[in-house]
Amino acid sequence: MLIGHSMGGLLCRVANTIFQDPGLFDHLTSAGQHGYNRNDIVEIGNFGFRYAKKMPTPSLIAMLATPNSGAMLHGQISGIPALLKLAAHLFPPTNLESVKDLTTDRLFRFLEHFSVAGAGISISGSKGNRFARASGTISGWLGSKGIRINMPNDLVVEDQSVDLNSSILPNEITHFGKEKYLHARCYTDCTDVWHSNIYDDWNVRDLLVDCLQRC
Numbered sequence: 001m002l003i004g005h006s007m008g009g010l011l012c013r014v015a016n017t018i019f020q021d022p023g024l025f026d027h028l029t030s031a032g033q034h035g036y037n038r039n040d041i042v043e044i045g046n047f048g049f050r051y052a053k054k055m056p057t058p059s060l061i062a063m064l065a066t067p068n069s070g071a072m073l074h075g076q077i078s079g080i081p082a083l084l085k086l087a088a089h090l091f092p093p094t095n096l097e098s099v100k101d102l103t104t105d106r107l108f109r110f111l112e113h114f115s116v117a118g119a120g121i122s123i124s125g126s127k128g129n130r131f132a133r134a135s136g137t138i139s140g141w142l143g144s145k146g147i148r149i150n151m152p153n154d155l156v157v158e159d160q161s162v163d164l165n166s167s168i169l170p171n172e173i174t175h176f177g178k179e180k181y182l183h184a185r186c187y188t189d190c191t192d193v194w195h196s197n198i199y200d201d202w203n204v205r206d207l208l209v210d211c212l213q214r215c
Helices: 007-020 023-028 036-046 080-090 097-103 106-113 137-145 201-214
Strands: 001-007 061-064 115-122 179-185
Touching: 001 007, 007 023, 007 061, 007 080, 007 097, 007 106, 023 036, 061 201, 115 201
Parallel strands: 001 061, 061 115, 115 179
Antiparallel strands: none
């Protein structure tokens, strides 16, 4: 069973595709597609999945507050290129590869090439935190730099992005796969679950325990 929080849920999705079809995964990475650099491809290849005699097949993939359509939806940010340049200028040297996966369609285009089976659940968390409460100040400061930005509810990911049924691009689970998929919101307005500690909420734990017992 694969359980991941936030970006960890995306890692679980990638791991799940490897387990389901390591040959196809190896082909796609070795072909150098989707903008991943050579070092990324070599690192993945060193895992040697192509030589495995039998891969484990996960019976459940659980994603907690995972940005399945990206950490920032296309409609939320119009100045992301400028924002990345600003980050690189303020905090050099900056490794932006993971940021690129979360704020562009690169990773999500990659996952269009797979079809998986099993069971999947995603659970939303979007309570405002201290950063989100200051989002007006942040937005105003960025605006003075010529960057227009609308903050998500919790500054990380909206409920819409967590739900694979609402994914901006087709994906390996609800579009191409044979997953039994469920998107759960523990609270109607998603205001009682923090992104940063969603895994501590007892309602979330009860949902996970129920899934684990069923799978």
